[in-house]
Amino acid sequence: MYRIVRKKPLNATVTQMEIEAPLVAKKAKPGQFIILRVDEDGERIPLTVAGTNPEEGTVKIIFQIVGGTTEKLNHKQEGEYLQDFAGPLGVATHTDGIKKVCIVGGGVGCAIAMPVAQEFHRLGAAVTSIIGFRSKDIVILEDEFKACSDRLFVMTDDGSYARQGNVTVPLKEMLEAGETFDMIITIGPLIMMKFVTLAAKPFNIPVTVSMNPIMIDGTGMCGGCRLTLNQDGKRVTKFACVDGPDFNGYEVDFDEAMSRNRMYMDFEKHAYEKACNLLAKGEN
Amino acid sequence: METLKALGVDVETNVIIGKTLTIDELFEMGYEAVFIGSGAGLPRFMNIPGEAYKGVYSANEFLTRSNLMKAYREDPDTPIMKGGKVAVVGGGNVAMDAARTALRLGAEKVYIIYRRSMEELPARAEEVEHAKEEGIEFHLLCNPTEILGYNNPDDPRDPKNGFVTGIRAVRMELGEPDESGRRRPVVIEGSEFEMDVDAVIMAIGTSPNPLIKSTTKGLEVTKWGGIIVNEDGLTSREGVYAGGDAVTGAATVISAMGAGKVAAKGIDEYLSSK
Numbered sequence: 273m274y275r276i277v278r279k280k281p282l283n284a285t286v287t288q289m290e291i292e293a294p295l296v297a298k299k300a301k302p303g304q305f306i307i308l309r310v311d312e313d314g315e316r317i318p319l320t321v322a323g324t325n326p327e328e329g330t331v332k333i334i335f336q337i338v339g340g341t342t343e344k345l346n347h348k349q350e351g352e353y354l355q356d357f358a359g360p361l362g363v364a365t366h367t368d369g370i371k372k373v374c375i376v377g378g379g380v381g382c383a384i385a386m387p388v389a390q391e392f393h394r395l396g397a398a399v400t401s402i403i404g405f406r407s408k409d410i411v412i413l414e415d416e417f418k419a420c421s422d423r424l425f426v427m428t429d430d431g432s433y434a435r436q437g438n439v440t441v442p443l444k445e446m447l448e449a450g451e452t453f454d455m456i457i458t459i460g461p462l463i464m465m466k467f468v469t470l471a472a473k474p475f476n477i478p479v480t481v482s483m484n485p486i487m488i489d490g491t492g493m494c495g496g497c498r499l500t501l502n503q504d505g506k507r508v509t510k511f512a513c514v515d516g517p518d519f520n521g522y523e524v525d526f527d528e529a530m531s532r533n534r535m536y537m538d539f540e541k542h543a544y545e546k547a548c549n550l551l552a553k554g555e556n
Numbered sequence: 557m558e559t560l561k562a563l564g565v566d567v568e569t570n571v572i573i574g575k576t577l578t579i580d581e582l583f584e585m586g587y588e589a590v591f592i593g594s595g596a597g598l599p600r601f602m603n604i605p606g607e608a609y610k611g612v613y614s615a616n617e618f619l620t621r622s623n624l625m626k627a628y629r630e631d632p633d634t635p636i637m638k639g640g641k642v643a644v645v646g647g648g649n650v651a652m653d654a655a656r657t658a659l660r661l662g663a664e665k666v667y668i669i670y671r672r673s674m675e676e677l678p679a680r681a682e683e684v685e686h687a688k689e690e691g692i693e694f695h696l697l698c699n700p701t702e703i704l705g706y707n708n709p710d711d712p713r714d715p716k717n718g719f720v721t722g723i724r725a726v727r728m729e730l731g732e733p734d735e736s737g738r739r740r741p742v743v744i745e746g747s748e749f750e751m752d753v754d755a756v757i758m759a760i761g762t763s764p765n766p767l768i769k770s771t772t773k774g775l776e777v778t779k780w781g782g783i784i785v786n787e788d789g790l791t792s793r794e795g796v797y798a799g800g801d802a803v804t805g806a807a808t809v810i811s812a813m814g815a816g817k818v819a820a821k822g823i824d825e826y827l828s829s830k
Contacts (some may be wrong), residue, residue, distance in 0.1 A: 295576050315624060315633040340633060358570040364773040488625065488634075491572060492765055494617035500608055507602060509608075516768070528608050531718035535610040538715075539635040546631065 273353035274308075277330050282412040285337045286380050287346050288322070294329030296321075296359045300318045303365030303482065303518055307332065307490040310348065310358040315341045320384040320517070321360060331357075334383030334412075340543025347551050352527060361490040365480070367391060370454045372398045374446075376439050376468050377419075378460025381404060382413050384482060385459040386420075393420035393551040400453070401425070402442050404464070408433035439464060439546050440471040447475045455480060458521065462530045469521035479521030483512045499532070500525040574767035579775070579796060589823045592783060592791070593816065596806045597765025601758055602645070606703030611637055611720035615654040615759035617648070617748065622657050640754030641665040641725050645700055647672070651759035652683040655692045656758065666692045667751070671699040671728050673742045686830040697741065698727040700749070703756055722752045762806055772796075780805070789819030790826075792828070797823055 275292040282288050294308060300437050305320045311323050323332035348354065365388050377385030382403045392399050401421040403448075405411045407430045417424050425442040426434035435442075452475070458468040459482040469479045486498040492514040501508045501523040510516065529550070561567065571577055573594070582590055601607050601613030606624040614622075618636070625634035642658040644651050647670035659666045668687065670677055673696050677684065688694070704722040708714035727747035728741035764781035776784045776792035782805055785797040786792050791798050799815025801807060 295571065299576060303766065313633055315625065315635075356570050357570055359575065361572070361575060442698070488617060488620055491575075491767060492598045494620055495601065495614040495615045498601075509603070514598075525608075528718075532608060532610060534715075534718070536635040543633065543635075 273355065273444070274357040275326075275353050276348055276350055279348075279350045282334065282383075283410045286383070286410070286412055287337070288332060288334045288349075288383075289345075290325070290330040290332050291354060291357055292329055293331045295324075295357075295359065296331045297324045297326045297331050299436070300324050300331060300360035302391040303384075304360035304362050305359060305490070305517060306333070306357055306359030307487065308333075308345075308354055308358075310344045311355050312339060313445060314344065314355060316356075316490075317341050318361070318484075318513070320482070320484075321387065322383045322539075323387050323390075331359075333358055334380065336380040337391045338544075339540040340547040343544055343547040343551065346549075358490070363515070365391070365457065365482075365518055367395055367397075370397055370440075372452070372454050374443065374453045374456045376400065376401045376443060376458040376460070376464075377417075378402045378439055379410070380412075381460030381464075381482070382417070384398060384412050385457070386416050388457055389417060389461070390420045398422050402427065402439045404428070404439035405433075406430065432492040435501055436466070440467050442469050443468065447472065447477070453477050456521075457518075458482070462526055462533065465521065466526040467522075469524075469526075471524070473498070480518050481521040481524055483517050483519055483524065484528065485512045485529065486535060489513070489514055491505035499529050501512060574769070574771040579768065579772040579793070583598045589795045589797065589827055591789075591816075591819055592768060592796065592799045592802055593812070593822065594802045595800040596762040596791075597757065597781075600763060601760050602700060602760065604700060604702055606705055606720075607758070609659040609703055609705035609720045610718050611757065612703055613637075613757045615644075615757055616762065618654055618757050619650075619657060622661060628657075628661060633701060636661065636739060637755050638662045638729045639664065641667070641752060642755045642757065643667045643669055643700075643751065644757045644759055644819050646759035646761070647677040647679055648761070648806075649679045649683055649761060649808075651757075652687045652692075654757045654759050655687055655691055658755070659690055660756040663755075667695050667753070668692055669695045669698050669700060669723070669725065671697065672738065673730060675695055676730075676738045681708045695751075697730075698725045699728055699741065699743070700725045700756075704750065719756060720756055722750050723756060724748060724750050728770055750819070762801075764802055764805070768802075785816075785819075788822030788825070789815060790822055795826065 280288040293341045301322045319333045323336040375389045400423045402425040404427040457480045458465045465481040487497045488494045490513045497512040599616045621636040627634045627636035638661045642663045644655040702724040706716045727744045729739040731742040734740040789797045797819040799819045800812035
């Protein structure tokens with residue numbers, strides 16, 4: 273069992289937890305993920321590591337309440353325990369030879385982008401960060417990004433905070449003004465990562481995207497997280513859990529990935545309502 | 557598990573060797589011998605068009621969701637596609653297991669699609685008999701060439717988009733024996749046909765998981781990835797033993813238990829001689 277050491281809401285639907293898991297805390301690198309189960313009958317869900325404290329033996333996770341399992345997870349309080357917490361899984365984000373990087377995060381994806389930005393900052397790379405949100409009330413981690421970025425752009429879709437527009441707006445402006453990067457790393461909704469990749473293409477800048485498919489075991493055993501890469505005219509199947517989660521954005525079939533992520537949409541809606549009902553009953 | 561615990565065995569869960577800890581770290585922690593029984597690994601797909609459609613599962617995924625994650629329950633936390641028509645591709649014990657599981661989850665029809673004939677079908681005879689008794693239909697000498705899916709060109713938001721609708725397959729006949737000694741299936745020209753299905757389960761084997769091999773220096777494996785052991789179950793690394801599917805590729809529990817006994821004897825002799 274894995275104790276929740278600290279818990280803090282980042283906005284109305286996004287929560288940060290620090291979980292006691294010393295072995296994972298010692299090993300995890302930015303870009304890697306864990307798989308957790310809230311209780312014995314629970315679903316297994318992957319969450320990217322948002323930070324570690326190896327001395328204390330804790331791992332930080334940040335999650336958005338989107339379905340039954342995340343609703344149940346959010347209901348757990350400090351001092352309570354999670355059933356399972358396994359990791360670190362996946363391949364860490366490659367940092368070798370990257371001196372100038374642009375990190376583009378969207379929504380709760382910023383939670384995953386943050387440790388990557390921090391790692392590049394620690395390694396002495398020049399970090400430009402662009403973080404985007406739907407509106408002011410869901411802006412998260414702005415101070416953390418400020419601390420590890422040489423330049424930071426905050427965007428909101430509706431203009432209710434900072435600058436109005438999506439994350440590709442400042443990216444395109446920079447690229448059109450002749451700015452270059454060794455790598456653009458983008459983490460967030462699939463549709464956003466697709467458009468960041470398209471925006472970078474005319475300028476021939478490498479793009480790394482962090483894929484977030486549905487997973488079960490996270491060790492390559494089930495193949496549920498498979499995605500298709502277009503490599504040299506061939507369609508190649510990869511497993512996000514062991515080959516990723518980072519992939520070359522120019523190769524990823526985003527439309528297929530978006531379709532696969534909607535596989536259990538109806539089920540998830542029902543599971544969310546069920547969890548809400550159950551938890552509400554438990555409180556009475 | 558309870559028997560093992562009563563014998564004094566400590567069980568550590570959520571430790572993924574190769575990720576959470578490596579084999580070398582286990583030795584650093586004071587363990588003097590290690591047995592690898594990490595089992596069958598990555599599922600194979602056919603590499604035909606349409607395998608990314610929603611409703612195409614590996615047998616590993618389908619059985620994990622149903623059995624381990626309890627998706628068979630009335631209102632489970634882990635989802636699975638239930639009901640409709642299900643095609644299981646493959647003829648091994650795992651294919652029979654997946655087919656019968658699909659049926660019990662409420663499928664109206666379950667088909668086994670196998671490219672050779674009943675005579676070459678690798679599943680145990682009892683498994684085949686039970687499958688037939690339960691009403692599973694065998695489509696032998698058939699091989700899928702494409703998985704068909706729903707795509708509404710007028711509405712990209714149609715919720716049915718991307719779900720499986722059928723299988724395109726060809727009929728086969730048996731030719732000369734191949735290197736396995738079984739008669740090689742050959743496509744019958746112009747025999748293409750389609751079947752309506754709602755889900756497809758690929759049960760065509762697995763390849764060993766590379767997680768331990770890639771993080772353990774000096775651990776030798778065969779060209780298909782199976783860990784190489786000697787007659788005592790010893791690998792190319794001192795004190796490291798292995799057995800079961802990680803060595804042989806997918807096989808039965810019975811042969812894995814035998815390998816465990818051999819390695820236990822080997823480990824006992826190794827530790828006693830130290």
